[in-house]
Amino acid sequence: MKKLLSKRITVSAVAVVAVIAFFSFKSGDDKNFQIAKNLNVFSAIVKELDMFYVDTLDPNKMVREGIDNMLYSLDPYTEYFPEEDQSELEQMIKGSFGGIGSYITYDTKLKRSVISEPFENTPAAKVGLKAGDILVEIDGKDLLGKNNAEVSQMLRGQAGTSFKLKVDRPNLKGTYTPLEFTIVRESIQNPSIPYASVLENHVGYINLSTFSGNPSKDFKKTFLDLKKKGATSLVIDLRNNGGGLLDEAVEIANYFLPRGKVIVTTKGKIKQASNSYKTLREPLDLDIPVAVLVNSATASASEILSGSLQDLDRAVVVGNRTFGKGLVQVPRSLPYGGTMKVTTSKYYIPSGRCVQAIDYKNRNEDGSVGAIPDSLTKIFHTAAGREVRDGGGVMPDIAVKQEKLPNILFYLVRDNLVFDYATQYCLKHPTIASPEKFELTASDYTDFKATVKKADFKYDQQSEKILKTLKEAAEFEGYMKDASDEFKALEKKLNHNLERDLDYFSKDIKRMITNEIVKRYYFQRGSLIQQLKDDNDLEAAIQILNNPAKYKEMLSVPAVAKK
Incomplete structure (x- = not known):
């Protein structure tokens, strides 16, 4: 009896201790x-x-x-990567991965992936893969019906491993030639500077495509090389640069700013997430005039570089408003080989502003997020006193109107008509002129138009859609009876006319075809050279760099003082 009572007392005591611990835990740390x-x-x-x-x-x-x-x-950038997706995360951080070095696209008619762009000096280019090659088998496994993500996963792997790839290559007969390649995977590092040159009037040009890996080293070497070749001013092209490592942006900013300048400050919940990043070395050049090209796809570390050079009045920013990513992520290890890329802080550039544009804390009823309205952004000032704003990316000092691409071009690309025409063009032309000199002839464009018509190409016209909506509204509101004749006349004028649209929008269509052809022969570098031949942003940058007085005025006089 005593033993039983003793046990009950012991159990009761444990239970009381557990309850006390439970309530003390809850009251002491409710979260x-x-x-x-x-x-x-x-x-x-x-x-x-x-x-x-x-x-x-x-x-x-x-x-x-x-x-x-x-x-x-939470926010758009906090992501979980299980063990099998670690290569994707590694590519984001290091800018490299084990693979063949090629973009692929999915052909909905063939239900197969197709090589769309092999990269220069990679396994894909070395073995002779070409844009237009249809992927049939990898190590005997049929790829029919597999999506791009699945095929990409099969093409990637540890550097040094090999596999057999079977493709069908289009030929001039309109059929396919089966080919087989043995490919050894390599560590693929996308070039951080795909193109650099000295342009007219001694303007240096550097296209910086990423801040992943170690681009600051390449940038320094390229910049010094351009100066040796006679560059007296510089354009840094950050368009479509989605960012990368914060430290790399600070290092490149240091090339043009004095030692000891604060470039970016991060502020987070924990002490380790809050830091101040300064220029630590002596600069390469404090005096060379600099213009930075940006657009809506310029994000993250690209905004740190462009925004800090703007805030410290060291460069004129040209183009269109940047993306607006003002958050910093760090990788955190998880069990079973997983990793989480978690947002730990916001960053603030020298003026004190944060460029974060998406208001992820205040979601719409459907769960979507919208941009912070301009009316809620705050005014900050550059070192010289010029007004800049937070909350919406980096606004350029010189805004360049963005050309809208015609609706028909979207459908021509979607239906692979531009891509397939370029494939046939390359089969007929073993070589072409250099990117600087190559042009699509009138005869070539006539051939393209014939190809489009033969394909029974169909597309939606925006004007037809809008007119249809207007007719429905007019009928609903009772105006159709009186406006019937006017609608008929307008429908007649807006009649679907493929020949007319192919001629009317020929400039944009030719530009797209030309770019697709050039990169088949000269890869990404050739494509960039071709695009720069008719580039409004670059033209605006060159104009300001060639006008020292205007350049100096833009960076030194507050906007409120200009009359």
């Missing part, structure tokens, strides 16, 4: 309690569903969707 509670609930739900749900569940898929939806509710 930790809520986390533990919800994790237990989540775990219980998964187990109950696995045991009792009417259909068989895939636990990996179910939990992954739960994780992705949880992270989606």
Whole structure:
């Protein structure tokens, strides 16, 4: 009896201690309690569903969707990468991956992936793969019906491993020639500077495509080389540069700014996430005039470089408003080989502004996020006193109107008509002129138009869609009876006319075809040379660099003082 009573007292004491611990934990740290509670609930739900749900569940898929939806509710950049997706994360950080070095696209008619652009000096280019090659088999596995993500995963692998690739190559007979290649994967490092040159009037030009890897080293070498070749001013092209490593942006800014300048400050919840990044070395050139080209795809580290040079009045920014990514992510290791790229801080450039444009904290009713309206942005000032704003990316000092591409071009690209024409063109022309000199002839464009007509090409015209909507509104509101004749006359004028549209929009269509052809022979470098031949942003940058007085005035006089 004493033993039983002793046991009961002991159990009761343990229970009391547990209850005291439970309530002290809850009252002492309610947030930790809520986390533990919800994790237990989540775990219980998964187990109950696995045991009792009417259909068989895939636990990996179910939990992954739960994780992705949880992270989606935070901000657009916090992501989970399981062990099998580590190569994707590594590519983001280092700018490299093990593979063949080629873009692929999916042909919906063939239900197969197609080589769209092999990179220069990579395994794809070395073995002779060409744009237009249809991917048939990898190591005997048929690729029919596999999407681009699946095929890309099969093409990638550890550097030094090999595989056999079967392709069907289009020929001049309108059929396909089967080919087989043995390809050894390499570490693919996308070039951080695909093109650099000295342009007219001694203007140096550097196209910087990424801040992943170690681009500052390449930039320094390229810049000094351009100066040796006679460059007396510089254009840094950051258009379509999605960013990369913050440290690399600071290092490149240091080339043009004095030692000890604060370039960017990060502020987060924990001490380790809050830092100040200064220029640590002596600059390469404090005096050379600099213009930076930006557009809506200029993001993250690109905005740190362009924004800091603007805030410190060291460069004129030209183009269109940048993307507006003012958040910093760091990788955090997780169990079972996973990694989470988590947003730990916001960054602030020298004027004190944060360029974050997406208001992810205030979501719409459908869960989507919108941009911070201009009316809610705040005014900051550059070192010279010029007004700049936060909350919407980096606004250029010289805004260049962006040309809108015609609707027909979207459909020509979507239906692979431009791509397929370029493939046939290359079969007929073993060589072409250099990118600087190559032009599509009138005869070539006539051939393209014939190809389009033969393909029974159909496309939607925006004017027809708008007119249809207007007619429906007029009928609903009772205006159609009186406006019937006017609508008929307008419909007649807006009649679908393929020949007319191919001629009317020939400039834009020719430009797209020319670019597609040139990169087949001269890769990305040739494509950039071709695009720069008719580039309004670059022209505006060259104009300001060639006008020292205007350049100096733009960087030194506050906008409020200009009359």
